[in-house]
Amino acid sequence: MxxxxxxxxxxxxxxxxxxxxxxxxxxxxxxxxxxxxxxxxxxxxxxxxxxxxxxxxxxxxxxxxxxxAGLESWRDRLFSGQPINRTEGRPVLHPALRGELPGDVKVDSVSVEALVANELGRLKEFVNLLHNGDLIGCTGKSITDVVNLGVGGSHLGPEMVIEALRAYRRDEVRIHFVSNVDGAQLADVLTQLNPDTTLFVVSSKTFTTTETMTNARSALAWFGSLAPRADLLQRHFVAVTASPEKACAFGIEPQRVFRFWDWVGGRFSLWSAIGLPIAMAIGFDGFRALLDGAASMDRHFRQAxxxxxxxxxxxxxxxxxxxxxxxxxxxxxxxxxxxxxxxxxxxxxxxxxxxxxxxxxxxxxxxxxxxxxxxxxxxxxxxxxxxxxxxxxxxxxxxxxxxxxxxxxxxxxxxxxxxxxxxxxxxxxxGVSRGEVEKQLAARGLGRDEIRQLAPYKVHSGNxxxxxxxxxxxxxxxxxxxxxxxxxxxxxxxxxxxxxxxxQWGVELGKGLAAALQPQLESGDCHNQDASTAGLINYYGRVKAGAAALEFAG
Structure with missing residues (x-):
């Protein structure tokens, strides 16, 4: 109804x-x-x-x-794993990541509880290796800096949490974030780092996100001739994704691919392997405490x-x-x-x-x-x-x-x-009423005319x-x-x-248009574009060509 x-x-x-x-x-x-x-x-x-x-x-x-509105029944559907994300045909199970479901929910006949427990175990093992100095780069030096490459939920949640828990950060490793495809951000971070001791976490649900994958390729190129590509990807890259096969196709070793699932929305994913940088920053026990805090709120929401x-x-x-x-x-x-x-x-x-x-x-x-x-x-x-x-x-x-x-x-x-x-x-x-303002001004010794002129500007309606x-x-x-x-x-x-x-179909629309526009921006072809977009493409091409000509002449 x-x-x-x-x-x-x-x-x-x-x-x-x-x-x-x-x-x-x-x-x-x-x-x-x-x-x-x-x-x-x-x-x-x-x-x-x-x-x-x-x-x-x-x-x-x-x-x-x-x-x-049936809120209580919808709440039950959320926690029981029913596909309440109807337009994508998926359940919404981020509470499962903190261990707070009323039963062992199965998705595609697989226990969600078992999936989460297994991945948390892998995260714990990897974080302990990092903090013990046992994660080694290609030149035999321990990893000291981690760069998270992600955008949207793959970076904003982990970065927000790490900033919020700055008092709980560990000293073994420094965490950096790059989300913008504007190369200025990546370049600025890289100037602070040593390739021998840097690890990149490529965080992308689909492992096709343009911004993230562009930054990942540039990060790989940054290593130069330090080691062969396969060795670099084995020692200096890990992936967090719901598409592990694509991460492996990129060249990242399967044991360095951490998984979350399509029943975890990006903006609710910090509780999953997307939270790997959090665990690196504050330790796995701190990450577990974060999950436990969320679980306590899950129980309150279900039971109160x-x-x-x-x-x-x-x-x-x-x-x-x-x-x-x-x-x-x-x-x-x-x-x-x-x-x-x-x-x-x-x-x-x-x-x-x-x-x-x-x-x-x-x-x-x-x-x-x-x-x-x-x-x-x-x-x-x-x-x-x-x-x-x-x-x-x-x-x-x-x-x-x-x-x-x-x-x-x-x-x-x-x-x-x-x-x-x-x-x-x-x-x-x-707020402050007109009468209160006038009384305050009179107490300061202002005359009647001054009070009348000034009072309206100092009134606060409140409410x-x-x-x-x-x-x-x-x-x-x-x-x-x-x-x-x-x-x-x-x-x-x-x-x-x-x-x-x-x-989030409104997010997807812009992504599709950008993918179609990119080759036109490079070629200058404005075919089938509206007048405004065509004008922008033409201006970009004209100014870029002029700058190139000046550089050549110089």
Whole structure:
């Protein structure tokens, strides 16, 4: 049944109109227990969603909408391995990678649990060899630097996690990331490295990704005559892929090909062998703790009642704003330097999943689905775009993320950091009224005319909602739980909005066009191109030819 036809949807539409006329300050004033009632305390963090434009009636109807959408049965299908990725005919089993399925699911008659356990064992063995100095390059020297070549989910997740867990990095090896086919990034990384002691991890689900394979070929050429090609590929390259036969055809030895499977989406793959750089950076035990943290969130998502279920509540709050209240964007604002890549990671995870306009029925959705996700470190954002958050006509709900324990030993810093985080969410909620501004200006000794002229510019309407996630400590376990929290939030929101969250056909379109355009760019042939694209190709060819002529003349 069309989700918009349920009474809960219709009721929420009417409640949204009413809520536009209410203020968060009044909601708190009317309910002294609001903060306690609209907070959830989990083993890893406190989730405070009290600073949202919700009341009991809205919350009850949001929960009913989730039940009307069949969220609980869809959740069961996810964890039982049913092919809920219908447009690609696949199950969605990234929770299996952290060992949290209710039973031993089989795909193509093969035990998923056994596949995962075997690959984790191989990862552990390889990482231990690296950390013990037993991974040797062609010249007999131990590997000291690892370069991950990947793009999208094959690089963003591992890099984000390694940055977040910088306090847990080991000293045996340095990890570098190259994702851009712009050769400037690869060239910059290579200038820092010694070919004798460098290992490349080629991470590509299909092992045909243009950006990654171009970088892999250039990396192989970088070794020059250090050793024969076969020896280089045996000693200095490993592959992580769902297409092991293609990695072997490239020349990488089978024992150095680590596998994940087509039931693992790229943006949910850091828990798989794609996380090999994570295990290299923080040790296999640290990687296991990351998986265990995610598994704890899997259990919470499967077992907690909807009203006490953190991913479900997050999904309902986000849906309430984007779909009913008409707020199309959402900001991710970590107050933790180590989480500086989290906004970019969540941008991919959510927008690639729920940036859809076609429902599961194959019809155009006549409502907003997922919001635009953006953000950056909170302290930096305060001096960049918070002006927009506070006084723009647009309302942007936000997630503030911090931790109780600092990731360093410098006194005084962390209290300043958290004071800013708490103050910003408070300021967004309360604002400053015209009367309050005038009183403050009068206390400074300004005259009546000055106050009248200046006051309008200093008014903050407030009533701008936010969530606060306060980790006990940022460590591998809590980070795993935090990432899985958002994964399940994305899934729940997609289910309720009746879209398929686990395909990405919008990504595939551009890839196909680029592959067709590349030979035309090289040849200058603009056949069958629109006028704009033909003009760009012609300009590129003209300027390139002119530069070549000048170089020849010189």
């Amino acid at each position: 069309d989700i918009t036809q349920f009474p809960s949807w219709q009721r929420l539409t009417n409640l949204a109109e009413d809520m536009h006329g209410r203020h968060l300050r009044d909601l708190f004033a009317d309910d002294p227990q609001r903060a306690a009632r609209f907070s959830l305390e989990l083993p890893e963090f406190l989730f405070d969603f009290s600073k949202n434009l919700l009341d009991d009636e809205i919350f009850v109807n949001l929960l009913q909408l989730a039940r009307d 009642p909807l009203e006490q279920n953190a991913p479900v509540v997050m999904a309902l709050v986000s849906l309430w704003y984007c779909t009913f209240m008409g707020y199309p964007a959402h900001a991710i604002l970590p107050y933790e330097q180590a989480l500086h890549m989290l906004p970019a990671y969540l941008q991919q995870a959510e927008m690639e999943s729920n940036g859809k306009s076609t429902t599961r029925a194959g019809e155009e959705a006549d409502y907003r689905t997922g919001p635009l996700i953006w953000g950056m470190l909170g302290i930096n954002g305060q001096h960049a775009f918070y002006q927009y958050l506070h006084q723009s006509p647009e309302v942007v709900p936000a997630d503030f993320i911090g931790s109780v324990a600092p990731g360093h030993g410098l006194p005084g810093h962390h209290e300043i950091l958290l004071a800013n985080m708490f103050a910003q969410s408070q300021a967004l909620m309360n 701008r909602p936010s969530n606060t996630i306060l980790l006990r400590k940022l460590d591998p376990h809590s980070l795993g739980a935090l990432i899985a929290l958002y994964e399940h939030k994305i899934f729940a929101q997609g289910v309720i909005l009746q879209i398929y969250s686990f395909d």
